[in-house]
Amino acid sequence: MDLSTLETPCLILDKGKLKNNIDRLHKRMAKLGVNLRPHGKSAKNMDVMTMALEVQSGGITVSTLKEAEYYFSHGITDIVYAVGIAPVKMKRIVGLIKKGADITVLLDSIEQVTFVAEAGRKNGVTIPALIELDCDGHRSGVTLEDSLLLDIGRLINNEKGVSLAGVLTHAGESYQCKSTDEIKAMAETERAMAVKCAEILRQDGLPCPIVSVGSTPTANFAEDLTGVTEVRAGVFMFYDLVMAGLGVCDESDIAISVLTSVIGHQKRKGWVITDAGWMALSRDRGTAAQKVDQGYGLVCDADGAPLKDLIVSGTNQEHGIISARQQRELPLESLEIGSMVRILPNHACATGAMYDRYYVTDGSTAIVDVWHRVNGW
Ligand SMILES: Cc1ncc(COP(=O)(O)O)c(C=O)c1O
Known part of the structure; x- marks a missing residue:
């Protein structure tokens, strides 16, 4: 045909370009010594994600529970659901955990800790949670200035039914950068804030195994990722005109x-x-x-x-x-x-x-x- x-x-997808784009970011991450946790929201397809995962058993990020259930049905167990959690979604989260998924939720409020812990306890499971950090004023997350980070961390640690998996931030404002130097600076802001918050939690005696950052622009321009355990990125697989306009890729990579x-x-x-x-x-x-x-x-x-x-x-x-x-x-x-x-x-x-x-x-x-x-x- x-x-x-x-x-x-x-919709047409060029497999050769897809492979080059994926290989390029993997090489970058390997050089910086950090694991890539590809975001499944761009592709919403297992064939693409199989290419994006260096090892078949690697972890992924998702933006919907439908993606989580779909990727899990194809054998991926390590899943970060990187959108703030809502009470009505706990039934499906618990369902996934009971089937064997290692799914982590994202939260930035006391209210969310309370209903996640309750759902865990009621169903006899422990739900891992990441605290969302706001590194750039883009959207949601706790800031360095407020005391919520420790309040949430301590509450998670004290509650049964929920466990503290670490911290996560997304430099979404990198899409508005005007130069690659600005993206480099944004990548460092993203890294430094996540690492600082992890230190604050650890100094308080709280666990913080995961320090997760990432967006396609910052992943492509970060120069140092010390203290970060994983980078999330999604649109890098396909690229687009916004990324080309930012200088992250060429039009011919799309x-x-x-x-x-x-x-x-x-x-x-x-x-x-x-x-x-x-x-x-x-x-x-x-x-x-x-x-x-x-x-x-x-x-x-x-x-x-x-x-x-x-x-x-x-x-x-x-x-x-x-x-x-x-x-x-x-x-x-x-x-x-x-x-x-x-x-x-x-x-x-x-x-x-x-x-x-x-x-x-x-x-x-x-x-x-x-x-x-x-x-x-
Ligand atoms: C929480 C989170 N992490 C990672 C990403 C990946 O960003 P990008 O598509 O720029 O790679 C997104 C994108 O919206 C996101 O919301």
Whole structure:
């Protein structure tokens, strides 16, 4: 089967690029002497995660319990569920533990410790918990300034049904960095805060075996990871235009793209219309604040070579509008009605979420495999 036989829009994954991206980060982590705990939220697929795990028995990160259950059903037991825990999810957490999963939850409040411990005690299991740290004001987690870190640590240690696994932080603000020097500094902030919090807990006599940090930008630019036990990263497997804009990868490293058909020309407006709207590309505009705004995605020919300067400048639900970044005539000869083009995504995780499968290529337009994704919660 060839790309040209596929119904559009659909999601294409280049296996060779995927492998190179994975190998590159593994080599970096090995050099820095730290274990990589790949995040399964980007791929939501076991074939990709098998490639991302250096050893089949290695641990992973997940962002949904559906991912946790799916990866566990494929033999992965060591799982960090890296989204703050809610009471309604305890039944599935306990279910996984009873089946043999070594799943760790994430929390940053006394309330969460209380209901996690209660669920553990009620069900005769001990649930490992990581304390989430806020290293950059991005989202959730306890800060160095408040006393919550020790309060939570001590409570976990005193309660039955829950155990203290360590600390975790995610430098999500690295996506907003303006230079690679800024990313390097952010990686050091992420490391230093996690290591400092681990020390505070240990000095209080509390266990802190895991010191977990990570985002794709900081993982790629960290220069020293002393004191860190593992790095989490997800989007590095695929990369995307946001990562290229940050200088984390080249556009040519981006392993996923959306195949779309040209369905119309609006010559007066300088537009080409496709069947990939925001349902196919996502609404992500992560490059809007970067030096080069890529609209809703960068346009490539059907072989994946960028068509200079063409971006998806607008989207409706099922329509994409291609136009030239600089006002100029479109190369309509390579965008005939009925022809296909490929769009590189702004944010691979958001675009991937729109699809239930990857059509896998390996260096040509032949489809060598179809890999399914586990979407939803
Ligand atoms: C808690 C946590 N860890 C790690 C990651 C991985 O980040 P990235 O996709 O930049 O590698 C994410 C991404 O959202 C996250 O939320």
